[in-house]
Amino acid sequence: MQMRPAELEAIRAGDVDVAFRRWERPRVKVGTRMRTAVGLVEITSVDRVPVSRLTAADARRAGAASLAALRQGLDKVHADRPVYRVGLRYAGADPRQALRESVPDAAELETLGAWLDRLDRASPAGPWTRATLALIDELPARRAPDLAERMGRDTPSFKLNVRKLKERGLTESLDIGYRLSARGAAVLDHEGYPRPSAGRSAPEPGIPLPHLGAAATRALTARGVVRLEQVAELGVGEVQALHGVGPYAVRHLRSALDAAGLAFRDDQGA
Incomplete structure (x- = not known):
């Protein structure tokens, strides 16, 4: 079961606890713990649901902008297949x-x-x-x-x-x-x-970059930025301007900086 990086982050934060997929038959089993980029994600339920029974609460729990957006997303591919609601929970770090x-x-x-x-x-x-x-x-x-x-x-x-x-x-x-x-x-x-x-010489001391995706990592390392302390020397606009650095990478960097007691240059002292 594939999930986008932003979806995984929302599951870890507890903001998302369901996902909706169109499948011919269930592809996951209750109790399965999937290894993901953010750690273990457990399948807590798998239920077939008619599209007509989806609610605004379902959309919120899935992280969709609205019920209409949820339904529109489900209709983009394999619209002839049934919809399954998959319960999810963050189950801790990857052992x-x-x-x-x-x-x-x-x-x-x-x-x-x-x-x-x-x-x-x-x-x-x-x-x-x-x-x-x-x-x-x-x-x-x-x-x-x-x-x-x-x-x-x-x-x-x-x-x-x-x-x-x-x-x-x-x-x-x-x-x-x-x-x-x-x-x-x-x-x-x-x-x-x-x-x-x-x-080899010892690596430069400091906190390594978090997982950001290949494109964002390439963009930062090409500029010589390989540690969070170096990120803190940049303004958020400078980072966003790098080709390959999108909103997900910026959010993840900001979260990692905050956890390390650091901040983007233009956020310092705010």
């Missing part, structure tokens, strides 16, 4: 986040190594796990198609493999590409793999 930050002990490193070996043996294309971890370590924040080409793989199968590593907390998805987690780095270090990143 993989804490897993990525935990450094495994010796016994767990052996277990992880054995799991990686099983993946390698099961692959018809041959061993790939350590090479993929090492490549992500070498080229963080690089586009998946570029990494796939370096591995001699097609992009969909490369992404599928990286997702397997992500499930064990070894990698982390960025708005553009991936990076190796502390857990993944510990695996490579334990097995004696050379790590180019080990010789």
Whole structure:
């Protein structure tokens, strides 16, 4: 079940607790917890509803501007399919986040190594796990198609493999590409793999940018802005003027700045 970034943010904030979809049959089950960009979102109900029974309260709960806007949106695609009301609730942070930050002990490193070996043996294309971890370590924040080409793989199968590593907390998805987690780095270090990143200078201190979407992240990093402290040196108008930075990215930046006790330059002292 796909949801827009703004919709996910509203679910996390508690402002949205239902979504309406046109499906031939339900595509989600009650109790399912979906991993999203904002954390876990749980399906609390799935009910088929006639369009004629939709109300203004339904529209508000779904984050629509009005009942008319809700109905209009549902009529844009697959208007011949029935409508389902899907109950939603924010169920907390993705547990993989804490897993990525935990450094495994010796016994767990052996277990992880054995799991990686099983993946390698099961692959018809041959061993790939350590090479993929090492490549992500070498080229963080690089586009998946570029990494796939370096591995001699097609992009969909490369992404599928990286997702397997992500499930064990070894990698982390960025708005553009991936990076190796502390857990993944510990695996490579334990097995004696050379790590180019080990010789790199320490990253600039500060608070990394939140997830903003690839276009906004590209626009900011092209200007050399990679930390929230640098965002606070800019006015909101300067940020909005960057190609690829839309209202969602500005709202998310403002929220992250506020949580860090910072603000856009023209909001400081307000």
